[in-house]
Amino acid sequence: MGVTIAIDCMGGDHGPAVTVPATLSFLRTHADASAILVGRAEAIQPLLGDAAAEFGARLRLHPASEVVAMDDPPAIAMRNKKDSSMRVAIDLVKAGDAAAAVSAGNTGALMAISRFVLKTLPGIDRPAIATVLPSMKGHTYVLDLGANVDCSAEHLLQFGVMGAMLVAAIEHTERPSVGLLNIGEEVIKGNDVVKEAGELLRNSGLNFYGNVEGNDIYEGTVDVVVCDGFVGNVALKTSEGLAQMIGAFLKQEFKRSPLTRLMAIFALPVLKRFKQRVDHRLYNGAPLLGLRGVVLKSHGSADAVAFGNALSRAAEAASNRLIERISERMASMNEVKA
Amino acid sequence: MGVTIAIDCMGGDHGPAVTVPATLSFLRTHADASAILVGRAEAIQPLLGDAAAEFGARLRLHPASEVVAMDDPPAIAMRNKKDSSMRVAIDLVKAGDAAAAVSAGNTGALMAISRFVLKTLPGIDRPAIATVLPSMKGHTYVLDLGANVDCSAEHLLQFGVMGAMLVAAIEHTERPSVGLLNIGEEVIKGNDVVKEAGELLRNSGLNFYGNVEGNDIYEGTVDVVVCDGFVGNVALKTSEGLAQMIGAFLKQEFKRSPLTRLMAIFALPVLKRFKQRVDHRLYNGAPLLGLRGVVLKSHGSADAVAFGNALSRAAEAASNRLIERISERMASMNEVKA
Incomplete structure (x- = not known):
């Protein structure tokens, strides 16, 4: 079983119109990967076509009622939008349901929420x-x-x-x-x-x-x-x-x-x-x-090709033990120091 | 009478082979400008052809026996090479014999010597x-x-x-x-x-x-x-x-x-x-x-076309009162403050 990626479907300039088709293409080219689409069901569902039949358990929809706007201050996004698609995608990484999260949303909010939810690795x-x-x-x-x-x-x-x-x-x-x-x-x-x-x-x-x-x-x-x-x-x-x-x-x-x-x-x-x-x-x-989980930021204006590349990179990082590599290296450096 | 430019002929990767032909072209396109070629006469003279006949008093050769190397530390270039082509070109600006100096030599040395010889403008x-x-x-x-x-x-x-x-x-x-x-x-x-x-x-x-x-x-x-x-x-x-x-x-x-x-x-x-x-x-x-005189740095690898553009820009800056404009502006800002 390959990695599961949680996708903030609502983020970015184009929202689900880009993130959903990009995810479906990603699943076609990464046969061992799974995806969790996070966001408003009514915005995502119409774009799925017969994806349920095509991907079965490899594709899930996880509802989230709120959306972090591109101009939301990070602190507001974090405190006031606990059911945002961005937050829920990162929560899924924290809970171990996904190996990585990808968002094309507001960079400041993504960093603040990731840091708050996932925490930094020891030594970082x-x-x-x-x-x-x-x-x-x-x-x-x-x-x-x-x-x-x-x-x-x-x-x-x-x-x-x-x-x-x-x-x-x-x-x-x-x-x-x-x-x-x-x-x-x-x-x-x-x-x-x-x-x-x-x-x-x-x-x-x-x-x-x-x-x-x-x-x-x-x-x-x-x-x-x-x-x-x-x-x-x-x-x-x-x-x-x-x-x-x-x-x-x-x-x-x-x-x-x-x-x-x-x-x-x-x-x-x-x-x-x-x-x-x-x-x-x-x-x-x-x-x-430097976080205890893989999170990737896509460009806000990304199209489906660009967003798909972010998804592939996330899968690559997660399946090749990025987090473990960083924490092992930090630990060995601190041993030398001690 | 137009501006006079002092040229560090020995500076840059190519020395007189670039700086001298560039100066001759510059004099042809700037009929009211004059140039002082600074450097070793034996390196410059053979490249002049019949320039003396062509330009008369608009072209002078000012000997300088030393050369600042590209890897000379600025302090060494300043203290130990008082007869370098770079130093002498800037001395000519200081003395009022030239309105601007141009060099393709070592940036650090050019800055150090310019600052030492010309000093900074009030407020800079x-x-x-x-x-x-x-x-x-x-x-x-x-x-x-x-x-x-x-x-x-x-x-x-x-x-x-x-x-x-x-x-x-x-x-x-x-x-x-x-x-x-x-x-x-x-x-x-x-x-x-x-x-x-x-x-x-x-x-x-x-x-x-x-x-x-x-x-x-x-x-x-x-x-x-x-x-x-x-x-x-x-x-x-x-x-x-x-x-x-x-x-x-x-x-x-x-x-x-x-x-x-x-x-x-x-x-x-x-x-x-x-x-x-x-x-x-x-x-x-x-x-x-920010200096009390116009000095331009040419790229070290400049060819004659590129070096000629540096000469033109120097003439433009000097004839349009660059130094006076900066010092007037600094003075008026300090008046407001006082």
Whole structure:
């Protein structure tokens, strides 16, 4: 019997219209997985078709009467919406009924509720959010992208451990390499926190590469890039903006005249293959790390393809003992210290 | 009579082979500008051809016997190489013989020497380095990209003033809009320093837009994006890495088979136009701001086209009273305070 994923069907910009079809496709391609659709039955039921016949016990609907809005403050979502689809999905992980939860809802609320319900693992002060990005050599995992804006060196060390264990679980890499995001060698090398974090990582027993710079994310220099949540957010959003601009410029140039439009038709198959390679939907599904349970955040605007990738990543993390790997590693580090 | 630019001919990966031809082209396109070539006469002279006849008094050679190496520590470059081409070029600005200096040498040394020789403007605690990037709407200026890794809110305010005055001088924008780089609204909005800087900028009399995110750099939401040097460096290097990866992927897809190679030939004119639009050489020449003189840093690997753009930008900044604009603005802000 494979893993069971609890899905917050109501979250995200499109709600059940995306989450339900994505779940059905996921069940078709993951024959040993099961899914629990969490949310308002009246919104989910009409989208199921003959799924009950197709999947039998592999698909369940678990009603939840409330919905966390994209602009709900995390504290309000947590205290006042105890029957939200987001909360109930995480409760199912806590109860052991699901191995992972996936939500496209409000990031702040998801983090607050996950932390409150699941609690952090021993030795982890703050959960982090990781993302996967394409690189010249494959994939690079970057963390933190969450709310950890003022990090200590110890926090950055913990991010390193969590990121390495994530890559070990999802990519089946034996000893993932970890880099610490820093600034150019020409100038003073980073602030005191980063320098101290470098020392801690060097002595951590992880496969620590040393300092890396922003360009190393896409060059694929290391498997995991560690930074605080402020820097990680800026790196990610800057990348999104640049990719959009490049795409828009390419489109504009190919639309400039009838002749260039003709060229676009010739080049289309190539441009399509290129687009598939950098398709951000491939990289959807950001794990919340450091919790006593697997939770993944999907982009709010995800379509069914993107949401499906988040579901697959959740199944991969849960079936490859992500939580156990992190807690074992933290325990062995603390033994060395003691 | 136009401006005179002092050129550190020995700096950068290519030295005089790039800096001298770039200067000659610059003089051809800027009929009212003059140039002082600073460096070893024996390295520069052979590259001049009949430039003496062509430019007359507009071109001078000023000998300097030493060269700052790319890996010289700033303190060593400053103390032990008083006759370096970098130092002498900045001395010429200090003496009033040149209106601006341009160097493709070691950034740390350039900043240290500029600061030591020229001093900072009244009210400016730390000089900053700005860069210009392409955006959907034109250009965005980002600062700091220098060594200011631990900034106070006051420093960020000063960067805002310097950036706005830079855009006023170079782009002739009346009241440039200024944004403060921060993280997504979904999560806690930034650390205490950024929050306080937002308050200061709101009350500064600048055309302050408010918080912006990484994607706004390329969307062109504001004219100037303010951040500390660590975050700015990461945003810039991440962008460089992503642009390189996208370029490499495009090339790989067009080279995949004889058929796609044929398509590339059809698409070539369009791809060339696209490439020109995002050509990083267009954006070469990063002003060091907050000093009592105009100094621009060229990328070390700049070719003659790129170095020429740095020279043009230096001439533009110097002839449009960059330094006076910054000091006037700082003075008026301090009057309000007093």
